[in-house]
Amino acid sequence: MPCDVKVGPSDLDVDRRAAEADLRDLRDRLLTSAPLTAAIMIIVWFLQPRGLLPLNVTLWLGLALATVVQFYPGWRFIKGAVRAFRNSTANMDTLVALGTLTAYAYSLLYALHLVGGEPFLDSGPAVITLILLGRWLEAKVRLRASSGVRELAKLVPSRARVIADGGEVIMGIGEVKPGHRVMVKAGEGIPVDGIVDEGSGYVDESAMTGEPAPRLRKPGDVVLAGTRLLNGYLVIRATRVGEFSLIAQVARLAKEAQAARLPIQSMVDKVSAYFTWVIIGVAVATLAAWLSLKAPLYVAVLHMASVLVVACPCALGLATPMSIMVGVDRATQEGVLVRNGEALEKLSKIRVMAFDKTGTLTEGNPRVVKAFINDDALALAASAEYPSNHPIARAVVQYAESLKVKATKVEEFNQLEGMGVVAVVNGRNVGVGNAKLVEGMEAKLSPREEQLARDIEAEGYTPIFVVIDGEVKGVLAIGDPPRAEAAEVVNEVRRLGLHISLLTGDSEGSALGVAKALGIGEVHANLMPDDKARVVRELKAKYGAVAMVGDGINDAVALNEADVGVAMGTGSDIAKEAGDVILVSGRLRSILTLLRLSKLVVNNIKFNIAYAFAYNLILVPVAVGLIPGLTLRPELAGLAMALSSLTVTMNAYSIKLRRV
């Protein structure tokens, strides 16, 4: 049994397991701290005041329970604080550990009759319980936040029906090899990438492309693992299996993007480390200020603990990465693979969108756009073109096929570089090619044909002539017209206030034709791949940040040069494609989804950061005791803190629920 083929799902579940382990750890700690905290509360607030327990017993029993909470569930924070301290930094855990240990130490000293005032046995455990609860909820949301990417892997069935020796064998997906013929029945998930050999049926490809309408797949068509056959049956010749399938590649790259550390995060971490030190400073100052105002020690300590616990650098630290992670996940559901999470943020700042022409704004396959020819001449032309592999020849043959015009056998076929083809068909001398070929065939263009050719060129298409026995018998316009959705996309991008530029390696004529059809003013034609990168640099200097949309292989240099590179997916090996974002579905309209999602994510980040600042700015002074008559007890401070980071998390999660 071959074991070298790694199976997508198990490979992708590693970080899910880590997240689940964390969730279990939080739950276990919570299961200890919550009942013990409740017990302390009952003792302190109910049993003791009613005289059901003597003060001494209350104190020592409460302290014993608090010790357990402080050093088993609370150990998580102490451990985190020590780890941060070793790295000479401070974080959330530092504040929680300091805050709760302060309350605990004071209560212990009180029990030993070393200090007076009041003990606050319940504060530390309450804070620990509330913060654990907040983190547990947060971890649950977080686990669901990246679920879109994980769901992808689950779409691939774990078994496949492989046809061998006339029968079907059920194989584990890891055993299926490229070349195997796989049978898929109605209602089943497709287990491999491959080409349909037999059968036909409608396939739901929404998971891969975001496109809800099912597509008819028949012999010769490509189908992808993770899509679902709705009716009929398919026999698929596997081309890619397991980790090499498109869906596994998408899932892996999206997950890498989610796990990647964003540059902005280092800054956020630094800021929140400073913030933590500032809070520790404020806490000490609070203690000193209350003491200098002749307040009792327990009042000073209480305020200090509240300051430590209420401050929430975590909300600041969470805001950006959380939103981006959810954004990447959301994009995956729409058939957009974000390989670099930062791109979602950068997209909101771009000033220019540069489009490649062939294959991006256009379908990328030349076809006959207009024809001035009769069927007999077309049959001869298609026959002459039949042996050629040139894209123009393929277009002519396809056009003839679409009109049910049959090509016949040819003799003396010759392909002439820069001219066209000549061949003898049924004893007739046939040439198909440009004006140079017409001249070489000793034929003459009539004034009408010359006019037709000029008109065709003016529209950005290429005129092709059919010469039969020395006479011009037809004119064809060959071109690569804009995609149906191109105009809508270009208009919408323009409406968003972006400058639009067309970059192409093609001739000026065909570039201007497409530009005119789409209303694009700026055209750069005749560009080699390196020239495109140069133009991107120039656009950057002239207008500001540039997003380049193009082919992930041919435009790689330009995509890398741009602030955000967007590659049109070709369904091939996406890991090899350049670009920060890949439109896996190959649909140009996904650009608009991407722009909307980017806006959503950036607004989300802004809201979260503003919220986190406002929260700290308001509640820290309250905790210090600056507002007369208002004392924020540590347990309430802990509740506020837990709610605050939960708010940020929930807000980020909401990106998943929004329409884009």
Added chain:
Amino acid sequence: MATHIDPVCGMEVGEDTAFKTLYKGKVYYFCSRQCKEAFDKDPERYLKGGPRGMPHH
């Protein structure tokens, strides 16, 4: 496979050569890009005068 004479240099060329041109309805075959370009510039010179040897020799 049928072979043809390169009208510029006089070499024998197969029909599978990549260097061909069309002149007065007839296909001519060349051994190299140089020969083809020389022919394209002035076909009559080679058709009337016969092969002249390699153009760059």
